[in-house]
Amino acid sequence: MNPTDNQGGENTSFQFKDSLMNCLKAKRDLEAAISNIIQAEQEIKANSHEVKFQIHSCISRHMECLRSREVCLLEQIDLVQQLKEESLQQQIQQLYWLLGQFNCLIHQLEHPQSNLSTSQITACLERLKNLALKPEESPTLNFEADVPSLRQAITSFGAIKTP
Numbered sequence: 001m002n003p004t005d006n007q008g009g010e011n012t013s014f015q016f017k018d019s020l021m022n023c024l025k026a027k028r029d030l031e032a033a034i035s036n037i038i039q040a041e042q043e044i045k046a047n048s049h050e051v052k053f054q055i056h057s058c059i060s061r062h063m064e065c066l067r068s069r070e071v072c073l074l075e076q077i078d079l080v081q082q083l084k085e086e087s088l089q090q091q092i093q094q095l096y097w098l099l100g101q102f103n104c105l106i107h108q109l110e111h112p113q114s115n116l117s118t119s120q121i122t123a124c125l126e127r128l129k130n131l132a133l134k135p136e137e138s139p140t141l142n143f144e145a146d147v148p149s150l151r152q153a154i155t156s157f158g159a160i161k162t163p
Helices: 003-110 118-130 147-155
Strands: none
16 A cells, blocks of 8 residues: 555545535534524514504504593683683673663653653663673684694604614
């Protein structure tokens, strides 16, 4: 046997073992990478589910706030309407009372047999001067909202962040 043949065999054997070790290491590295990627994929699904829950929860709370604000505004308009109507009813009552007084005066003036003093006529005319003959309350009710800024706030609310 030639000594160089034996060395070549050892070299080949060494190269074979080295190649086998490199391949086994590459295989382990690939399997670990695949495992890490599968784990990352599972974590993305879990994190995605959690973030969706957070978004839903946050938006739902704010929708509840908007609904609560709506109820509050509707109650306010009911109160304003009630107060305006009560004020107008008082005004109507005063005008009806004075109208009744004038109806009596007119009837007495048309039928002169009754005893009518000029002081009664003067007093009714003075009351008429002191009363508002136009509605004391405006029938106008308005709702003001800054829709563009609300829309902007809604459309720019929240952001998805990834490192």
